[in-house]
Amino acid sequence: MATDWRPGAALTALRARAKLLSDLRAFFAAQAVMEVETPLLCRAGVTDPALEPLVVDTHEGLRFLQTSPEYAMKRLLAAGSGDIYQISKAFRAGEVGRRHNPEYTLLEYYRLDVDHRVLAREVAALVSRLLARDGWQVWPYRTLFRQLLQVDPFHDPVSRLVTAAEAAAGEIPDDLDRDGLLDLLMSHAIEPQLAEWGVVVVTDYPASQAALARTAVVDGEVVGCRFECYADGVELANGYWELGDPHELRQRFHADNRRRLALGLPERPIDEAMLAAHEAGLPACAGVALGVDRLLALQLGTRDIRDVVSFDWSRS
């Protein structure tokens, strides 16, 4: 059989990709946000137990293909870059599906002196414009769960979360912790309902899911100052009001590594250069990462990013 050398995406999709990239660059140019480049191959990867980097054997030891350019960009912020953005490839081992390709295009950007809510609105406005939608909705994570699933994600006992997860997904792994159950409810029960809602921003996550966001007390609850932007139920962007405290960051990295060990995963080296930049001082800022392939897929009305990537994982 002849080797299938042709691209998986139609040429019209590739033209739309070129247009989207130029629209994004025009958006940032108009607001004097500087485009930057940072290394794809890094000495340290992320400690997040849910992310597996691809490891490259270089002539000078192992390096990690970046899962996002976040750490290097924060070093630029600490060095005084001001508002910056980057459109680059990012890599995540083992993530293949309709909405995932192990190598994908990511837009990452940072704004000084704004919090996650201000940035979330800017992202929602940008996404709404690019998808030709009239507007967007903003929902706190807790309200969304209570409204759609009659579940309180902050206070209901695990048994209640298990019942709701089984109602949504049938039989589920029996060793999921609280955050695992919430993740499952989000992907199996909430996202399908958001499919009808257009552009939706979800804010104020459980503190245990703050990742690199700072935490704050909102209505008497400690929440992670984090947001996600969805369009038609597809997760497009994840943003933080960035945590600047190097000591708390180090603690979170260590906690990640303890969870990795408990899950039987290898420990990851901690990015000391990134922490040193925070010691020197990360300016108050919010940052967001947006999946460009998914945004393009939505623009073109397809549910499968393989339709908009020239050569996906199976063809690369």
Next chain:
Amino acid sequence: MANYSTNEFKPGLKVMLDGEPCSILENEFVKPGKGQAFNRVKLRNLKSGRVWERTFRSGESLEGADVMDHDLEYSYTDGEFWYFMDPDSFEQHAADKAAVGETEKWLKEQEKYEVTLYNGSPLSVTPPNFIELEITETDPGLKGDTAQGGSKPATLSTGAVVRVPLFISQGEVIRVDTRSGEYVSRASKS
């Protein structure tokens, strides 16, 4: 048998779940940007034919099922079992009523069937898409009615009953689509 991880789950892969052999129909990878990854999997239980939906943590694995499809020749039945022969090794396999199921009405001696063997025993029997069978009983044909529509029931040598055009008569061999149970044409003379 080998173990298969969720990222190796492809449609058609045979795995063991709850002690039952299953065939994977669909596998969808779902993962939030921050948080745990899952695979939503649809499987057909090869014994009961039922479709199961399960959610696995990504990276979990299942044992492969010793399930293989073989092209075997139907030999005969003793009323309790239906016997199929491997034309290369002459090995006989006895399929029970549950394995033969609906295919019973399409069983013709010396015809080849796809027999799914689980641990060496027949689990299911699939007929060829088209099969040629003789009509053993139907109302007399109506001459000159070839252009007109209209059909009548005809009983085939295997016991199956299909609708045939009015001009087809008893003793003729016809070609039938076993998936729909519909008449296709008169058998090609060879």
